[in-house]
Amino acid sequence: MFFLQQEERIEVPEKIKRILKKELGEHKVLDDDMDRLLYSYDATRIKMMPSVVVIPETEEEVQKIVNICYQEGIPITPRGAGSGYTGGALAVKGGVLISFERMDKILEIDEENAIARVQPGVITYRLQQAVEKKGLFYPPDPASYKFCTIGGNVAENAGGPRCVKYGVTREYVMELNTVIHTGEVIHTGRPTLKDVAGYDITRLLIGSEGTLGIFTEITLKLIPKPKSAKTVKAVFQDISSVGKTVKDIFKAGISPSALEFMDKLAINAVEDFGHFGLPRDAEVLLLIEVDGHPLALEEEIKEVARICEMNGATVEVAQTEQEANKLWEARRSLSPAVSKLGRVKINEDIVFPRSYLPEALPELREIGRKYNLKMVNFGHIGDGNVHANFMISGLDKDELARVEKAVEEVFDLAIRYGGSITGEHGVGITKANFMKKMFKPQEMDIMRGIKKVFDPQNLINPGKMGL
Numbered sequence: 001m002f003f004l005q006q007e008e009r010i011e012v013p014e015k016i017k018r019i020l021k022k023e024l025g026e027h028k029v030l031d032d033d034m035d036r037l038l039y040s041y042d043a044t045r046i047k048m049m050p051s052v053v054v055i056p057e058t059e060e061e062v063q064k065i066v067n068i069c070y071q072e073g074i075p076i077t078p079r080g081a082g083s084g085y086t087g088g089a090l091a092v093k094g095g096v097l098i099s100f101e102r103m104d105k106i107l108e109i110d111e112e113n114a115i116a117r118v119q120p121g122v123i124t125y126r127l128q129q130a131v132e133k134k135g136l137f138y139p140p141d142p143a144s145y146k147f148c149t150i151g152g153n154v155a156e157n158a159g160g161p162r163c164v165k166y167g168v169t170r171e172y173v174m175e176l177n178t179v180i181h182t183g184e185v186i187h188t189g190r191p192t193l194k195d196v197a198g199y200d201i202t203r204l205l206i207g208s209e210g211t212l213g214i215f216t217e218i219t220l221k222l223i224p225k226p227k228s229a230k231t232v233k234a235v236f237q238d239i240s241s242v243g244k245t246v247k248d249i250f251k252a253g254i255s256p257s258a259l260e261f262m263d264k265l266a267i268n269a270v271e272d273f274g275h276f277g278l279p280r281d282a283e284v285l286l287l288i289e290v291d292g293h294p295l296a297l298e299e300e301i302k303e304v305a306r307i308c309e310m311n312g313a314t315v316e317v318a319q320t321e322q323e324a325n326k327l328w329e330a331r332r333s334l335s336p337a338v339s340k341l342g343r344v345k346i347n348e349d350i351v352f353p354r355s356y357l358p359e360a361l362p363e364l365r366e367i368g369r370k371y372n373l374k375m376v377n378f379g380h381i382g383d384g385n386v387h388a389n390f391m392i393s394g395l396d397k398d399e400l401a402r403v404e405k406a407v408e409e410v411f412d413l414a415i416r417y418g419g420s421i422t423g424e425h426g427v428g429i430t431k432a433n434f435m436k437k438m439f440k441p442q443e444m445d446i447m448r449g450i451k452k453v454f455d456p457q458n459l460i461n462p463g464k465m466g467l
């Protein structure tokens, strides 16, 4: 399951390479081994070689690529920064991989309507910085925000710490230009807050993992930048109190702008990685940020601290912006820090309805213990999204068999509580086999039918999402 082989590969014929080079220019079509290798992997560390990599600069060039490839039966894989955790950007069937690194322009920031129009290769952090200079705010903040792209975020419907209050990428996409299999561009959505004309194709395309079409332009909603924020660090010695604390915070009418957790192994991994001053002996750590008007903030942060203490935590409020930034830097270091705990990271991102967290979190931890595996849990606990990571050598057959069973139990647990096998990382290839756990055959048939409308020859990012 975890060491997937490239399916039957389609090599791009020399004649087509020549056409692509003629249409786009030699420098935008890469076919030597070293170049292709650089585009052969994502954050899963699985490698699948594309036959050719193309690097378009304009929407028209994307249209030409799709047109040429589709007519010749060549698979097309879109790729942003390759930071995905489920293999979505891997060229499972070889063919042509489209990289969006040259389509990285912020086309417009319209302050009056609070919208931004961008090309898909814009790095999320770059957009955030650009809009913040104008007093605006683009909330979705995957921990990979310094290198992932808006196109990849839309395709995965990415989340992040702030999404507990502000919602995921889906809530911010107003319009999309998408190149479909005919090479035509469809424009969906409106730059208005209301629009109920026709089916909502924009929402269908968001989170479609590049399997329906290729995004070439994205219009995003922006909101006013919050005036200030405060962060609380709460240290727990008992995991079952954590879920209750999360519930109590929301019950008190507080909507935190981030509510993250890390377990003991995660805390220690981060401390080994960057010495952030986190308590190594804590069972669980919650980082809670509240933002808004400074006056309301004082009250709310006190209330958050009180609720944590009532549930048995030791609490510290960060006194300065630097102190708060250091805590969030520790949080963002988690993925690379945890990666050092094993040669292979089996990274799942299940989600539970928040109300079940008090029961679900201890049960989740027990799965690691039952199979005697190094299991590290952390994530966006405020929206019930837990990153459950199994750190393994990848070399021991017995360990592999145990981790396969453990992953299945993790998914079963999420589904049993009414949750999902993925909150934000998507299905890609690594979770494709588990789609049947989530959906009935009729529901899968509807998804396959939609895929067929958009991609009758199954050439647009084929082999993904179990379709």
Ligand SMILES: Cc1cc2nc3c(=O)[nH]c(=O)nc-3n(C[C@H](O)[C@H](O)[C@H](O)COP(=O)(O)OP(=O)(O)OC[C@H]3O[C@@H](n4cnc5c(N)ncnc54)[C@H](O)[C@@H]3O)c2cc1C
Pocket (backbone or CB within 6 Å): 042, 043, 077, 078, 079, 080, 081, 082, 083, 084, 085, 087, 088, 089, 100, 120, 141, 142, 143, 144, 147, 148, 149, 150, 151, 152, 153, 154, 155, 156, 157, 158, 159, 160, 161, 209, 210, 211, 213, 214, 215, 216, 335, 336, 424, 425, 461
């Ligand atoms: C350290 C680390 C932390 C992370 N933290 C988070 C997190 O907090 N939240 C979260 O949601 N994710 C997180 N991720 C996962 C990942 O960063 C996100 O899924 C991100 O949205 C992927 O963006 P990308 O540009 O790297 O896309 P890629 O990985 O290149 O591609 C992802 C998918 O998008 C498709 N795609 C890319 N561009 C286009 C396009 N123009 N048109 C159509 N389809 C396209 C690809 O085909 C693929 O299916 C993390 C990853 C890492 C390595």
